[in-house]
Amino acid sequence: MLFSGSLHAPDAQAQVTAPPSEGPAQSVPPDVTETPSATPEPTPTPEPEVFNLSFIGDITPDTVAYYRGSSVAYQNVVTTDNLGYVFEKTIQYFEDDDFTMANFECALTNETTAADKNFTFRAPPEYVDILTEGSVEFVTLGNNHVLDYGEQGYADTKATLDDAGIGYAGRDEYTVYETESGLKIGVYAVSFPESTTQITNGISALKEAGAEFIIAAMHWGDEGAYDVNSNQLTWGHAAVDAGADVVYGSHPHTLQPVEIYNGHYIFYSMGNWSFGGNTNPRDKDTVIAKLEVTRDVDGACSVTDMRLIPCASSGVVDGNNYQPVPYEEGSEEYERTISKLEGTFTGSNLTIPYDYGYNEY
Secondary structure, three states, X not given: OOOOOOOOOXXXXXXXXXXXXXXXXXXXXXXXXXXXXXXXXXXXXXXXXXXXXXXXXXXXXXOOHHHOOOOOOHHHHOOHHHHHHHHOOOHHHOOOOOEEEEEEOOEEOOOOOOOOOOOOOEEOHHHHHHHHHOOOOEEEOOOOOOOOOHHHHHHHHHHHHHHHOOEEEOOOEEEEEEOOOOOEEEEEEEEOOOOHHHHHHHHHHHHHOOOOEEEEEEEOOOOOOOOOOHHHHHHHHHHHHHXXXXXXXXXXXXXXXXXXXXXXXXXXXXXXXXXXXXXXXXXXXXXXXXXXXXXXXXXXXXXXXXXXXXXXXXXXXXXOOOOOEEOOOOOHHHHHHHHHHHOOOOOOOOOOOOOOOHHHO
């Protein structure tokens, strides 16, 4: 079941300190100086702190090899002299938050030796500025494309993100990222877990490392499916049971339902955000998930508000310009996107016309 209501925390009350009061003038001998005693300032009352987190789907700034030389290829539409183009229509949702996270499904490298697989994605290191221009602070690399250009490409990707100040968690890796506003966010990333124990161990490591708010970034599910499979249910519930505050899912390239499990959100699939792997996706529905996280006076963190902003992953209907745009509230497209997140969508799963087996993961 999807919960999309608004739980607004009360505004913090400003602490006002009155100036010291002055009594009547005193007559003192000329050789004596008297200093009035100051009124003690009241001790500030601790108040909860609020942080705003944003989540979006896949960013893949490359096109499959067959189309790379065409005018509709990602890197011929999104050029190095205008990398802010990708977020041009949506930057208003990210520029003032504390943390934005995406799944980055591409190698940032000049390495040219590709892995032997159906599809490989590579972009020049300069394309990291899509993230910086879009105010994306963190990406998960726990996916099936970070090794498209081998260990060298993977290492280059990490080094490029480091240089740009973008946080990341790699495959079966965890990271504690402290926002500028002071929230320590822990992210554990894994691509198709081998067991629930693997998930539990990753989240336990984040707790030991001092994470205040924990995200389990899970790469899983069936590509093109609107349905959550049994492995996703098992792994998602295991992540929450182990202590994850939010579960962030990727891989299907379609939206899947949002579940509230034991009071925690599981986003089974966030779909595509700016995806170069298809020059005209059949399904362009995507979403921005905005979470309000409150750190109470005792240090406990929890999600106190969640809202969804339905978008299209392309600003053109026929084709792909790789520039997400918000849907108009109440429109047919808006309501269709919400239905996918609620689990009420009745459309058929997409048929993927190629063999994309587990050897790709």
